[in-house]
Amino acid sequence: MRDVGSDRDRFAQAVFASSLGYFDILSIHLGLRLGLYRALTDGGAMTSDELAGAAGVAERYAREWLEQQAIRAIVRADLGADPTRFTLPRGHAEVLLDGDSLSFMGASVGQLMSLPDALLAVEDAFRTGGGVPYEAYGKEGVEGQGASNRPTFLMTLPNEWLPAIGPIHDRLSAGPVRVVDVGCGTGWSSIAIARAYPSAQVDGFDPDEISIQMARDHADEAGISDRVRFHREDAAELTRHGPFEVATAFECIHDMARPVEVLRAVREAIVDDGAMLIVDERTRDVFSGDPDDREAYFYGWSVFDCLPTGMYEQPSAGTGTVMRPSTLRRYADEAGFTRFDVLPIEHDAFRLYLLQP
Known part of the structure; x- marks a missing residue:
């Protein structure tokens, strides 16, 4: 007989994991629409202030978005730098931005958001x-x-x-x-x-x-x-x-x-x-x-x-x-x-x- 409590907990964890994925799609869509990924690709390692300037957004929002992206391993954070610098890995940039790549997923995110x-x-x-x-x-x-x-x-x-x-x-x-x-x-x-x-x-x-x-x-x-x-x-x-x-x-x-x-x-x-x-x-x-x-x-x-x-x-x-x-x-x-x-x-x-x- 299955343990009802364990089954319940596994399902609750699965729903929580899905909620993280939902937020990933939302934040990726936002990054694509605002040109944040493109700015990171063009500018290399950037601070939140530099990204805000390059993309034309407010620094406080740029910082929150970057930290969320880093926590989800979409961008990488260099905590040894002062202030912290953030980088979009080349492979991630291909998935999100390169419309000629067979690995391109940026358009699928847009379709999901429809x-x-x-x-x-x-x-x-x-x-x-x-x-x-x-x-x-x-x-x-x-x-x-x-x-x-x-x-x-x-x-x-x-x-x-x-x-x-x-x-x-x-x-x-x-x-x-x-x-x-x-x-x-x-x-x-x-x-x-x-x-x-x-x-x-x-x-x-x-x-x-x-x-x-x-x-x-x-x-x-x-x-x-x-x-x-x-x-x-x-x-x-x-x-x-x-x-x-x-x-x-x-x-x-x-x-x-x-x-x-x-x-x-x-x-x-x-x-x-x-x-x-x-x-x-x-x-x-x-x-x-x-x-x-x-x-x-x-x-x-x-x-x-x-x-x-x-x-x-x-x-x-x-x-x-x-x-x-x-x-x-x-x-x-x-x-x-x-x-x-x-x-x-x-x-x-x-x-x-x-x-x-």
Whole structure:
């Protein structure tokens, strides 16, 4: 028999640890918004007075923030100096500030901070069975989602994933080819494909106005807007833009109210010997109930974001972030795809699927 007191105490300690993590996210977000980490990176070891001057904040607040950061081992404090100097380790700076690094987490912090804006709407959705509009999470949510995936899309996708997927890579390399990127978000996946395969013409589809405008801006900045076009349309309408040889969908199928309808539209829009790459969360094959940090992270996003937004349009499949491979297989079968493969490509967060007509 479990000791109730010990079980209670362990849980209380776990809740306390979570509260420390919550304060970490808040303080990191504050440091990013105020430019405190950037100032520490540019200035090296700094006193609270020097940081306040560099970042344009009050010294008393800078000192309190620095001491909290030091206690949480985010910055390092040199107590031998008088006054105390604080340093942001290089590796920590990369995680927080380097948008090109695969270790970048700064954007994810911003996306997490978009959740409180929608909390009342999520609470209401729980009571009614309805959903929450994507717009409720604001521009910061869109920016955070796009920037957090950007390094993977610009580096891992063209350099590791696509070359390892013969039916996709061969098509993209063979000559003029049309690609449809479903749920393209802020456009980084579409841009990465066009950069890696100069003969590819990529059409990205997303219903969100802010995402599409950002995607167009990113394509202009990358100098490839002549080969990458973005459409603010529901992906279920893409058939009139076809045919396409290759289709992709990155971390979006689980967000869709009608995933089978979208996949059916893709099936109709691609040629008979075409192929579709789907990248989504690397969930367990089945719910086990066992502690699992990665699965818990996925469930967190599902409870507060992906499931509510997916339930906004009714009727809805109500998939949520934790989409099991068997669920996606069922969607693909119902959409008319005859071949469904889980690709043997390892990644900490994502699983890759190949669908063929």
